[in-house]
Amino acid sequence: MTEEQTLSLDDTLAALRAVGEATRLRLVALLAESELTVKDATAILGQSQPRISRHLKLLAEADLIQRFPEGSWVYYRLADGPEGHLARDLVARISAEDPVFAADQERFQAVRKAKAEEAAAYFAARALTWDRERSLHVSEDAVEAAMRKALGDKPFQTFLDLGTGTGRLLEVFKDQYRSALGVDASHDMLAVARANLAKAGLSDAQVRHGDVYALNVPPRSFDVVAIHQVLHFLAEPARALAEAARALRPGGRLLIVDFAPHELEFLRDKHAHRRLGFSREQMERWLEALELDLEEVTDLVPGEDNDTNLTVTLWLARDRRIVTDLPAQNTSREVA
Numbered sequence: 001m002t003e004e005q006t007l008s009l010d011d012t013l014a015a016l017r018a019v020g021e022a023t024r025l026r027l028v029a030l031l032a033e034s035e036l037t038v039k040d041a042t043a044i045l046g047q048s049q050p051r052i053s054r055h056l057k058l059l060a061e062a063d064l065i066q067r068f069p070e071g072s073w074v075y076y077r078l079a080d081g082p083e084g085h086l087a088r089d090l091v092a093r094i095s096a097e098d099p100v101f102a103a104d105q106e107r108f109q110a111v112r113k114a115k116a117e118e119a120a121a122y123f124a125a126r127a128l129t130w131d132r133e134r135s136l137h138v139s140e141d142a143v144e145a146a147m148r149k150a151l152g153d154k155p156f157q158t159f160l161d162l163g164t165g166t167g168r169l170l171e172v173f174k175d176q177y178r179s180a181l182g183v184d185a186s187h188d189m190l191a192v193a194r195a196n197l198a199k200a201g202l203s204d205a206q207v208r209h210g211d212v213y214a215l216n217v218p219p220r221s222f223d224v225v226a227i228h229q230v231l232h233f234l235a236e237p238a239r240a241l242a243e244a245a246r247a248l249r250p251g252g253r254l255l256i257v258d259f260a261p262h263e264l265e266f267l268r269d270k271h272a273h274r275r276l277g278f279s280r281e282q283m284e285r286w287l288e289a290l291e292l293d294l295e296e297v298t299d300l301v302p303g304e305d306n307d308t309n310l311t312v313t314l315w316l317a318r319d320r321r322i323v324t325d326l327p328a329q330n331t332s333r334e335v336a
Helices: 009-019 022-031 038-045 049-061 082-092 099-133 140-151 168-172 187-200 237-247 266-271 280-289
Strands: 065-070 073-078 156-162 177-184 205-209 222-228 248-259 292-300 312-319
Touching: 009 022, 009 049, 009 082, 022 038, 022 049, 022 065, 022 073, 022 082, 022 099, 038 049, 038 073, 038 099, 049 065, 073 082, 099 187, 140 168, 140 222, 140 248, 140 292, 140 312, 156 168, 156 237, 168 177, 168 187, 177 187, 177 222, 187 205, 222 237, 237 248, 237 280, 248 292, 280 292, 280 312
Parallel strands: 156 177, 156 222, 177 205, 222 248
Antiparallel strands: 065 073, 248 312, 292 312
């Protein structure tokens, strides 16, 4: 353990005092599972919003948790520093059979399920018009051109598109991959995607129903993984990124496309957005934690005729593991 990962006696006692209360310990246990808002925590613990806010404030003052404002919402998660590690160690020692914590977990899963069902209902209702509704920023043609430029024109073996929607990316990169898979949680979206692939005659691509938080694909099996305008719909984008990283071959590339931070609150209510964009710093932190090297960041700023002010950002990252287990025809880092 390095010096940066350790705490002084005073800091250790301060952290233990902060977590040494039943509600705050329950909150820490929940935040070890996922980022949460005050609204989420209130629903799970069954306590008032002022009470929950007070406990979160004390935990934040002790550097056990961090807060991240997004528009009118604030997300909380365990801190990355030594205090956060201490909190994780404490949570790991709590029995999963403890009735209080077990009940919290049951309610937490219910909240998570309700959010997933809300998003699924949104996508099902809009499957046929999805491509049009995504045009709240620079043109899709411009985004696709930037994605093609980021990946270059060299071929790669396998391509995974997470949250494939109508299957558009499977068509965009059809001349570069040998086989491709699109994964989406919406059966309605998949019906549209299958129709589009059939119309385009793409026999090397298929789509599959799946969960971006728990991909049913072999680890280390894809040269390129794309997550195009998906993360802002997710309650836990870091979990989805971890699954994407797990699917990457050594030397493989992860291409993320999403919005830069913005303040368009109507996207939460009318378009089921969970996050109002992502900063470069936040994405870099997530990628570094997954041992992915960020190679390129591109911002696509809307023109004056676009009144939404939504900037689209592309992040291209590479798995830093040495390329030793790729097929013989794909051993160059240039084609991974």
